[in-house]
Amino acid sequence: MKWIKIALLFLLTLSLKADDKIITIGATPVPYAQILEFSKPLFKARGYELKIVEFSDYITPNLALNEGELDANLYQHKAFMEEFNANKGTKLVASTPVVLPPMGVYSKKYTDLKQVPQNAIIAIPNDPTNEGRALELLEQAGLITLSKKANATPLDITQNPKNIQFKELKAAQLPRALGDVDFAVINSNYALGANLMPKDALFLESKDSPFVNHIVVHESQKNSEKTKIINEVIHSKEFKDHILKAYKDILILAI
Structure with a gap:
């Protein structure tokens, strides 16, 4: 024993x-x-x-x-x-x-952000930091104006001339939702998983992010x-x- x-x-x-x-x-x-x-x-x-x-x-x-x-x-x-x-x-x-x-703005329907229609639907991540990051990217693209940057939500939008509607989804779902919305703001790791390359983005985060x-x-x-x-x-x-x-x-x- x-x-x-x-x-x-x-x-x-x-x-x-x-x-x-x-x-x-x-x-x-x-x-x-x-x-x-x-x-x-x-x-x-x-x-x-x-x-x-x-x-x-x-x-x-x-x-x-x-x-x-x-x-x-x-x-x-x-x-x-x-x-x-x-x-x-x-x-x-x-x-x-x-x-x-x-992070980039992608679309299957449009080839330029100048084509953003009135009442466009844009899908964004729904977790706090990436949602704020996505909205800040859209502000940099000239589509909206925010009252604050950190952890911003659609409620912090002060100017929205195109009356953009936001669809808040889990980050992993955004590539799959791309065909159902006008644009989607997607993290690169999930974009790459869906064969979307940064060069395909209509607007891309800068290198000093x-x-x-x-x-x-x-x-x-x-x-x-x-x-x-x-x-x-x-x-x-x-x-x-x-x-x-x-x-x-x-x-x-x-x-």
């Missing part, structure tokens, strides 16, 4: 050591899971196995990270993360910037060995060269 207990303890120790060498990162499929897939050999060279968990929404990967089911995630900017922390009581922190996926997407970790893990390894891979020449080559004109490197 004693030897059985020792054997079980030994197996448990081996299992825990194996888990210590696995880094689990959550990501939306395009482009982040693809980018992380490329980085697997870079983790392996540093003695770690990278496990990628794909998510199709913006909520679940943060909840999973907060519960310790993930070591990190990659899909969000700091403003979204901070709003999420405030609303959900999570304790997440931005570890390192990675890329800016520029503050909405850079970060590697995000739980605050208790911000100085952990795994977080250090993740940041080391992200800042490696191989990783940066891959982004510049494979995602030229799609993503803006922020490292």
Whole structure:
């Protein structure tokens, strides 16, 4: 009996050591899971196995990270993360910037924003930070005027000469809704997943946008060995060269 207990303890120790060498990162499929897939050999060279968990929404990967089911995630900017922390009581922190996926205005019906008709229907993300980001983009395009920038909603519109109607949807639903509205303001990761390229956008976020997407970790893990390894891979020449080559004109490197 004693030897059985020792054997079980030994197996448990081996299992825990194996888990210590696995880094689990959550990501939306395009482009982040693809980018992380490329980085697997870079983790392996540093003695770690990278496990990628794909998510199709913006909520679940943060909840999973907060519960310790993930070591990190990659899909969000700091403003979204901070709003999420405030609303959900999570304790997440931005570890390192990675890329800016520029948000754009897309349409299947029109080829120029000068064609925006009276009473046009424009679909926008319904989460607070990305909704405000989308409305600010429409203001930059000259379609509306806002009374405030941060976390703006349609209620903050002070001038709307085209009497634009807004359809607030989950960010992941926007590409599918594009055929049912006049225009949609879509985050690049979801646009790319629907084969919409930034060059297809009628109006695109500028390169000086503050909405850079970060590697995000739980605050208790911000100085952990795994977080250090993740940041080391992200800042490696191989990783940066891959982004510049494979995602030229799609993503803006922020490292």
